[in-house]
Amino acid sequence: xxxxxxxxxxxxxxxxxxxxxxxxxxxxxxxxxxxxxxxxxxxxxxxxxxxxxxxxxxxxxxxxxxxxxxxxxxxxxxxxxxxxxxxxxxxxxxxxxxxxxxxxxxxxxxxxxxxxxxxxxxxxxxxxxxxxxxxxxxxxxxxxxxxxxxxxxxxxxxxxxxxxxxxxxxxxxxxxxxxxxxxxxxxxxxxxxxxxxxxxxxxxxxxxxxxxxxxxxxxxxxxxxxxxxxxxxxxxxxxxxxxxxxxxxxxxxxxxxxxxxxxxxxxxxxxxxxxxxxxxxxxxxxxxxxxxxxxxxxxxxxxxxxxxxxxxxxxxxxxxxxxxxxxxxxxxxxxxxxxxxxxxxxxxxxxxxxxxxxxxxxxxxxxxxxxxxxxxxxxxxxxxxxxxxxxxxxxxxxxxxxxxxxxxxxxxxxxxxxxxxxxxxxxxxxxxxxxxxxxxxxxxxxxxxxxxxxxxxxxxxxxxxxxxxxxxxxxxxxxxxxxxxxxxxxxxxxxxxxxxxxxxxxxxxxxxxxxxxxxxxxx
Amino acid sequence: xxxxxxxxxxxxxxxxxxxxxxxxxxxxxxxxxxxxxxxxxxxxxxxxxxxxxxxxxxxxxxxxxxxxxxxxxxxxxxxxxxxxxxxxxxxxxxxxxxxxxxxxxxxxxxxxxxxxxxxxxxxxxxxxxxxxxxxxxxxxxxxxxxxxxxxxxxxxxxxxxxxxxxxxxxxxxxxxxxxxxxxxxxxxxxxxxxxxxxxxxxxxxxxxxxxxxxxxxxxxxxxxxxxxxxxxxxxxxxxxxxxxxxxxxxxxxxxxxxxxxxxxxxxxxxxxxxxxxxxxxxxxxxxxxxxxxxxxxxxx
Numbered sequence: 001x002x003x004x005x006x007x008x009x010x011x012x013x014x015x016x017x018x019x020x021x022x023x024x025x026x027x028x029x030x031x032x033x034x035x036x037x038x039x040x041x042x043x044x045x046x047x048x049x050x051x052x053x054x055x056x057x058x059x060x061x062x063x064x065x066x067x068x069x070x071x072x073x074x075x076x077x078x079x080x081x082x083x084x085x086x087x088x089x090x091x092x093x094x095x096x097x098x099x100x101x102x103x104x105x106x107x108x109x110x111x112x113x114x115x116x117x118x119x120x121x122x123x124x125x126x127x128x129x130x131x132x133x134x135x136x137x138x139x140x141x142x143x144x145x146x147x148x149x150x151x152x153x154x155x156x157x158x159x160x161x162x163x164x165x166x167x168x169x170x171x172x173x174x175x176x177x178x179x180x181x182x183x184x185x186x187x188x189x190x191x192x193x194x195x196x197x198x199x200x201x202x203x204x205x206x207x208x209x210x211x212x213x214x215x216x217x218x219x220x221x222x223x224x225x226x227x228x229x230x231x232x233x234x235x236x237x238x239x240x241x242x243x244x245x246x247x248x249x250x251x252x253x254x255x256x257x258x259x260x261x262x263x264x265x266x267x268x269x270x271x272x273x274x275x276x277x278x279x280x281x282x283x284x285x286x287x288x289x290x291x292x293x294x295x296x297x298x299x300x301x302x303x304x305x306x307x308x309x310x311x312x313x314x315x316x317x318x319x320x321x322x323x324x325x326x327x328x329x330x331x332x333x334x335x336x337x338x339x340x341x342x343x344x345x346x347x348x349x350x351x352x353x354x355x356x357x358x359x360x361x362x363x364x365x366x367x368x369x370x371x372x373x374x375x376x377x378x379x380x381x382x383x384x385x386x387x388x389x390x391x392x393x394x395x396x397x398x399x400x401x402x403x404x405x406x407x408x409x410x411x412x413x414x415x416x417x418x419x420x421x422x423x424x425x426x427x428x429x430x431x432x433x434x435x436x437x438x439x440x441x442x443x444x445x446x447x448x449x450x451x452x453x454x455x456x457x458x459x460x461x462x463x464x465x466x467x468x469x470x471x472x473x474x475x476x477x478x479x480x481x482x483x484x485x486x487x488x489x490x491x492x493x494x495x496x497x498x499x500x501x502x503x504x505x506x507x508x509x510x511x512x513x514x515x516x517x518x519x520x521x522x523x
Numbered sequence: 524x525x526x527x528x529x530x531x532x533x534x535x536x537x538x539x540x541x542x543x544x545x546x547x548x549x550x551x552x553x554x555x556x557x558x559x560x561x562x563x564x565x566x567x568x569x570x571x572x573x574x575x576x577x578x579x580x581x582x583x584x585x586x587x588x589x590x591x592x593x594x595x596x597x598x599x600x601x602x603x604x605x606x607x608x609x610x611x612x613x614x615x616x617x618x619x620x621x622x623x624x625x626x627x628x629x630x631x632x633x634x635x636x637x638x639x640x641x642x643x644x645x646x647x648x649x650x651x652x653x654x655x656x657x658x659x660x661x662x663x664x665x666x667x668x669x670x671x672x673x674x675x676x677x678x679x680x681x682x683x684x685x686x687x688x689x690x691x692x693x694x695x696x697x698x699x700x701x702x703x704x705x706x707x708x709x710x711x712x713x714x715x716x717x718x719x720x721x722x723x724x725x726x727x728x729x730x731x732x733x734x735x736x737x738x739x740x741x742x743x744x745x746x747x748x749x750x751x752x753x754x755x756x757x758x759x760x761x762x763x764x765x766x767x768x769x770x771x772x773x774x775x776x777x778x779x780x781x782x783x784x785x786x787x788x789x790x791x792x793x794x795x796x797x798x799x800x801x802x803x804x805x806x807x808x809x810x811x812x813x814x815x816x817x818x819x820x821x822x823x
Contacts, residue, residue: 049786057655191648192628345655347627349648354576354786361784369778373771380524380767413715416779416787420794423775424726427768431733434764441529460736463681464729470677471670471725475718478666483718490722 005514008507016394019401026404044404047411048348049482050362052355053186054194057346058159060179065151065340066096066144073122074098080118086110097125098137108133148178151339156181159342161335162197180345191349193328201297201341202332204249206283209291209303210240218243222293224300225320239300241293246283251276255333257326258316266326267318270333277313285309296329348481362415370396370422377426381433383522387508388429391500395425398496399489408492411485421493427464428501431457433523446521450509454502461502469494527763535758535806536751536814542807546696549800553703560706566713566789567649569663571618571656573626576647577634582609583643591637595629605785611646618653626650663717670724671695678728682735685816689809690731694724696804701797710789719793726772727801730765731809737761738813750817754810762806769802 025031026044035041048055070093077091077098088103089111100115102108112135115122121143125136139147156175163171163183172184188194210219219240226237254271272280283292284306293303294317301319321329350358374392377385399418403410436453444452469491476487557563567574585604592600597616605611616626627648634643651659671694679687698720705712737757745753773795780791 059652059654192631195628343652344650345652347648347650349645351644351646353578353644354646358784358786361782365775365778365782368782369775372774372778376771376774380526412784412786413718413790416783416790419775419779419783420722420772423772424768426771427729430764430767430771434761434767437529438760460733463732463736467674467677467728467732468722468725470673471721474666474670474673475721478662478721479714479718483714486715486718490725 005507005510008503009511012504012507016397019397022401022404023397026400040405042404042407044400045407045409046355046359047409047414047482047485048184048186048355049350049412050355050359050410051186052188052350052352053184054188054191055346055348055481056183056185056195056198056344057176058155058181058183058198058342059345060152060155060181060338061341061343062148062151062179063096066139066147067093068340069139069147070096070098073119077114077119080114081111084110084114086114096138098122100135100137101131102133102135108135111135152179152181154339155342158336158338159183159198162331163194165331165335166194166197168194181342187352188349191347193324195344195347197328197331199342199344200332200338202249202335202337203297204252204333204337205245205295206247207241207243207245207293207295208287209293210242211290222295222298222300224293224303226302237300239293239303241295241300246292247276247279249333249337251279252333252336255330257323257330260323264318265320266323267316268326268330268333270315270317272313272315274313277311280313280315281309281311358412359415362412362419366415366419366422369419373422373426377429381429381523384429384433384436387505388426388433388501391429391505392422392425394504395421395493395496395500398500399493402492402496403489408488409485410489411482413482414485414489417486417489417493421489421497424468425493425497425501428457428461428497429505431461432502432505436521436523440521440523447513449521450513454506454509458502461498465494465498525763526766531759531762532755533759533762534755535810536755539807539811539814543811546804546808549700549703550696553700553706556703556706560709563702563706563712564709565656565660566711566716567615567651567656568713569651569656569660571651571653573616573618573630573648573650575614575616575627575630575645575649576605576611577614577643578607578611578646579638579643580610580641583612583638584609585612587637588612588614588634591633592630594636595626595633597626597629600630618651618656659714663714666717667698667720667724670721671698674724674728678732678735681732682739685813686731686735686809688816689812690728690735692812693731693801693804693808694728696808697723697727697797697801700800701793704796705789705793708792710792713789715787715790716793719790720797722794723797723801726798727805730769730802730805733761733764734758734805734810735813738810750814754814758806758810765802765805769798772798 021039022042024035024039025041031041074091074093077100081089081091086107089107090099090101092099092101100111102111115137119137121139122137123140125138152175156173159181160173163173163185168185168188170186172182174182176182183198185191185194210216220243222239222241224237224239226235251272252270253273253276256269256271258267258269260266288306288308291303291305294301294315296317301317304318317329370392374389377388379385381388396418399421402408432453435457436449439449439452440446472487472491472494476484476491479487585602588602589600592602592614599617601615603613603615605613614630616630627650631645671691674694675687675691677687678690701720701723702712705716734757737760738754741753741757741760742750745756748756776791776795776798779787780795783791
C-alpha cells in the first residue's frame, strides 16, 4: 500500500515537472542557449484567428486541366497523322472529348492503328451524338486519374513557389481531398495582394496582332489596358489577334523587375531558356514590322512593334503597373503557370487587432470563469473543494503542456474549450464528493467513505467522459480551423481531467489515510 | 454547504405529464420560429457569401457607409453597427452564383474611395463559396446525427437498449430546443454553433448517464419497489450532483458569453441553452421513456 503511494506520487511529480518544462518555451520570450540544447523549445501554436492571417481554400478546376491535356493530345495526334501521311483527318476537341473525323474507311482504319499504337490512353466512347464517320475519344480512367493527380501536385508546387517568394513567415500550402488546396498565411499584412498573386493562373502567351487590325477566320479579340499618353488615365483597349500561339511561358527561365526610368514605368524582363531564345529570335526575324502581343491570362499587357530581330533570349513586358505589381508579376512568371485555374472557395482573414482582442477576451473569460468555479468549490465542499481546485489547476497545466508538446494549434474556440473544461472538470470531483457525503451520512468511517466514494463514482465518471470524448472526435472529423482547435482542447482536456480529478486527488487522500492523519473527511 | 438536503423526495414521476407538455411547447415554439424565419438563420459558413468586419478611426454614420457601398454593384448588402461607439461595422454580402469572386476587394475599394485609405481597418473577412457552404451544411447535419446515434449506441451498450433510446431522444430534444432558441433570438447559425451543439450532446448525456447508473444500481437494491419508485429515488439521490455540475458549467459559459467577444457569442449562447435544457431533459425526457418502455413490456 505504502509502496504504491510512493510510485504514484513519483509519477505525478515527474509528469508535473515534464509539463512545466514543456510550458516554459511558450511563456518565456527568450530561451537561454543551454535550455535549447537540452530541453524542448516547441511553443503552443496560435491559430490564424488569434495571431491574425489569412486562410484560403482553393478549388482547382480539374475539368479545365483535362481540357488542356486534351488540346495537347489533339496537337500530338495531328502531328502523328501527318508523319504517317494520313490526309484529310480532322481532329477537334469538343468539351471533354476529342472528335476525329475521317473521310474514308481506309483513313479510318489507319487512324485507328495510330491511335492504338501511340495513344493507348485514349478510349473510344459510343456517345450518341457522334455522327457518321466520326470517333469520340476520351481519356481512360487511369489517365484521367493520373492527370488530375498531376494537375493537383503541379498546382501545389507552383503555389508553394509563389508563396515562398512572397515573404510570409511559416506559410502552409497543403492539399485537401481530391481537388482542394489549403493555403495558410499567418500574420499577413496585405491579403488582397496575396489573393491576386495566388489566384493568377499566369498563362503567358505571345501572339501576333492581326494585320490592319481586321477580324477573320483565325483571329480572336482580347482586352487590354493602356495609359493614355495625354491624360495619363488608364483606358481599355481591344486587340484583334491571330489565334495561333507563337510562344508560351514555359520557356521562361527567369523574370526580373527593372526599375522605372524617366520615360517609362517599371517593367519585367524575361530571361528565356535556350529553346525559348531560339524561338524568340525566329519569331522576331520572321515578323519584323508586325506587333507582337504579350498576353497573360487572356489579357493583353503590351503589344510592341517588332523593330528588328532580337537575339540573346531576353524579352520584356512593359505595361502600366506600379513597382509592387511588377514584382508580383515577376514572381508568378518565375514560379510558372498553374496547370489549371484555381478559384477561392473559402477565405478567412483575421486582422492583427482582432486577433489581439480575441486573445485578451479569451484570457479574461478564462480568469473570470475559472475563479467563479474555484470559489464555488471551496465554499461548497470545503477542503475537498480545495483539493478539487488543485486538481483543476494541474489540469490546466497538463492541458497546455500537451498542446505545446504536440504543437497543436490554439484557436479562440480552443480557448473556449479550455474555459469549458474548467467548468466540466470539477464534475468528476463533484461525483466523488457527493458519493462520499452519502457514505458518511450512512455512518461509514472516513477511510471507507473515501474508498466507496472513488470506487462507486468511477464507472459514471468514465462513462460521462467517454461520451463527451466521442462527440469531440466527431467534431474533430467534421470541423476545420478554429472549430477543430476546440475539438482538440476538449478531447485533451477530458484525458487530463480524468487523470487529475481522479488519480491525483485519490493520491492525496491515500497519503493522508496511510499516515493516519485523516480522521474526518472535510467535504 | 448543501443545496439539496439529503433525503429530499420530490415525486418527479408524478409530474411527467406536465413535463411532456412543457417539452412539447418548447419544441413547438422552436419549430414555429423556424417556420416564421424560413428555416435557420445560416451564417456565412453555411449560406455562403462574404462578411467583412471593419473598424473606423472615428465614429461613422451607417448611412454614409451604405451610400459608399451603393457604388458596388452587388445586391442585398447589409450593414450592421456592432455597437462599438459607431466605429465598428459588419458588412454582409450574399453569395453570388455568377458574379466576381472578389466581393471583398470591390467593397474595400468603394470604402477607400469614400473615406480614404487610412480611415478604416479591415478586422476580419470571411468568404465562403456556395459549394463549400452546401458541403459544410451537409457535414454539420451528419455530424450532429452521427453523434446522437453513436452516444445513444454507447449508452445502449453500457446499460440497456431502452436507456440508449431514452438518451438519444433526450439529446435530439436538447439540440432542437437549442437551435430553436438561436432562431428565436435571430442569431446566426454557424460552424461554432455546431461545435456548441456537439458539445451539448457530449455533455448533456453525462447527466443521463449518472441517472441511469443510479437507476441500475437501485434496481438491484430495491427489487420489491415499482420502477417508478426506483426512478424517483435515483433522480433525487443524484439531483444535487446534477445541479452542481451543470451549475459550474453554466458559470464558465456565462463568463464566455459576457466576456468572450463577438466571435464566440453565438457559440456560448447555444451552449448555455443546450446545457440548461440538457439538465432538465436528463430528468424529464430520458427517465419517462425508460419507464414507458417498462410498462409496455409488462403489458405484453
